[in-house]
Amino acid sequence: MDNIDVLLTRGVDTIYPNREALEKVLRSGKKITLYQGFDPTGTQLHIGHAVGFRKLRQFQNLGHHVIFLIGDGTGLAGDPSGKMKARGRFMSRQELRDNAVSYLKQAGKIVRFEGENPIEIRYNGDWLTKLTLEDILNIAQNFTVQQMIERDMYQARMKAGDSINLREFLYPLLQGYDSVAMKVDLELGGSDQMFNMLAGRTLVKNMLGKEKFVMTTPLLADSKGVKIGKTEGNVIGLTDAPNDFYAKIMSLGDDAIVPCFTLLTDVSNEDIAHLKNLIDSGENPMKHKKKLTFELTKMLNSEEEAKKAQEEFETRSQKGDLAHADLPTLKIDVSKKPEQLSSFLVTVGLATSKSDAKRLIEQKAVEWNGEVLEKDSLSPKPASGDIIKVGKKKYLKFV
RNA sequence: GCUGGGAUGGCGGAGUGGUCAAACGUAUCAGACUGUAAAUCUGACGCCCUAACGGGCUACCUAGGUUCGAAUCCUAGUCCCAGCACCA
Numbered sequence: 001m002d003n004i005d006v007l008l009t010r011g012v013d014t015i016y017p018n019r020e021a022l023e024k025v026l027r028s029g030k031k032i033t034l035y036q037g038f039d040p041t042g043t044q045l046h047i048g049h050a051v052g053f054r055k056l057r058q059f060q061n062l063g064h065h066v067i068f069l070i071g072d073g074t075g076l077a078g079d080p081s082g083k084m085k086a087r088g089r090f091m092s093r094q095e096l097r098d099n100a101v102s103y104l105k106q107a108g109k110i111v112r113f114e115g116e117n118p119i120e121i122r123y124n125g126d127w128l129t130k131l132t133l134e135d136i137l138n139i140a141q142n143f144t145v146q147q148m149i150e151r152d153m154y155q156a157r158m159k160a161g162d163s164i165n166l167r168e169f170l171y172p173l174l175q176g177y178d179s180v181a182m183k184v185d186l187e188l189g190g191s192d193q194m195f196n197m198l199a200g201r202t203l204v205k206n207m208l209g210k211e212k213f214v215m216t217t218p219l220l221a222d223s224k225g226v227k228i229g230k231t232e233g234n235v236i237g238l239t240d241a242p243n244d245f246y247a248k249i250m251s252l253g254d255d256a257i258v259p260c261f262t263l264l265t266d267v268s269n270e271d272i273a274h275l276k277n278l279i280d281s282g283e284n285p286m287k288h289k290k291k292l293t294f295e296l297t298k299m300l301n302s303e304e305e306a307k308k309a310q311e312e313f314e315t316r317s318q319k320g321d322l323a324h325a326d327l328p329t330l331k332i333d334v335s336k337k338p339e340q341l342s343s344f345l346v347t348v349g350l351a352t353s354k355s356d357a358k359r360l361i362e363q364k365a366v367e368w369n370g371e372v373l374e375k376d377s378l379s380p381k382p383a384s385g386d387i388i389k390v391g392k393k394k395y396l397k398f399v
Numbered sequence: 400g401c402u403g404g405g406a407u408g409g410c411g412g413a414g415u416g417g418u419c420a421a422a423c424g425u426a427u428c429a430g431a432c433u434g435u436a437a438a439u440c441u442g443a444c445g446c447c448c449u450a451a452c453g454g455g456c457u458a459c460c461u462a463g464g465u466u467c468g469a470a471u472c473c474u475a476g477u478c479c480c481a482g483c484a485c486c487a
Contacts, residue, residue, distance in 0.1 A: 247435080250436065251435070251436055252436075252437075253437035284434060286434045287434095289436080290435095318435060354446085355446065355447075359428080359429075359443060359444075360429070362429090362442095363443070364429080365428085365430075375450085376450085390429095
């Protein structure tokens, strides 16, 4: 299995028109131009994005011309993919540009924007916002309404009586036109982007008279199909602090181990198959999960930080040894009068309101130096070195 | 333009005069279990007072009104959606 095999199979969902055709081109030694686009509609990239980034990096390392496209033009239209509702509001180009700054910073943890064969950054607003009406009509003529509304999501929306805004409806045309504007040979994207990418294939064929390959990457999901990394409110961000990142990955279900190894690491297929066997035959998967987590933390930070995060996790969570753990600290305010425990928790930021604090106390979630405080009486006087723990994740150490 | 439908807690979504701080689901939080988990089970889930029983306040798009009492009825407004028509 050589580099090209890996490139074409590992972490790849589908290749259009087919794998053989692309392989032939790559084997010929030709360096291709490819891109993946990202609409900066938020500020945070999550671990799921890393799948695509890694693929870009592989192409980059093999000497191909990789373009990292910021969708400050397509973002204006609002990608309807996977959305069961039309967007309530659309973003301005300025907002998108602002978000893009942090996107690039985060993506830079995996792909290279500098050094040898750096990835080129482009903004599709540069050409999309300059399209004339005539251009748009010419693009539109390549598609039929039937093709567009065929998408499952639109069918579902129509059935449910939900709206399909014409603005988002145009999205595939814009994304498709990017391929024409940049004259790329290949577009990479998550499998949810298939429709949009195929629109680009059509346009490239009709407008440039050439073949554009499309490669989709699988969405990062555990074996039950549950998406990893972006469960509402609990995003595993690429720039999370190593300790947090480590803990978040560890708290994924065991089902996530194999998919994560496959899509996010360079561990060989044989090794993955081997560890899958071990787990299936009853071995405690924790060891492998720790290895996985270590690798990922290292990829996004450094070996040293990954080590530290791992040690921290071991002392804090596995041994429950809070005294030696690296906890957030708070200076004791000596002038402060003793107060009710519940209000104390609010003051130090461990509870959001007094009601919240009382609930936590009642639920035996508050520990002071390892001792559960069950009563909302006067709070103990904090002494240096005291540790308060609220629930499993919130700690505070007094200094 | 016409005709209908709608706006409820983080989200989805019940509720059509009192028993509604609002079913149910989901998310979140806590506890149990465990391998740190995940899954599962249990509980909590507006704010404030109380040791507790309990009480107060604020909330169902906005502003008024009817009523002893309104998420629920009326009036006006704002926003959203669907269908139809227009396209001479």
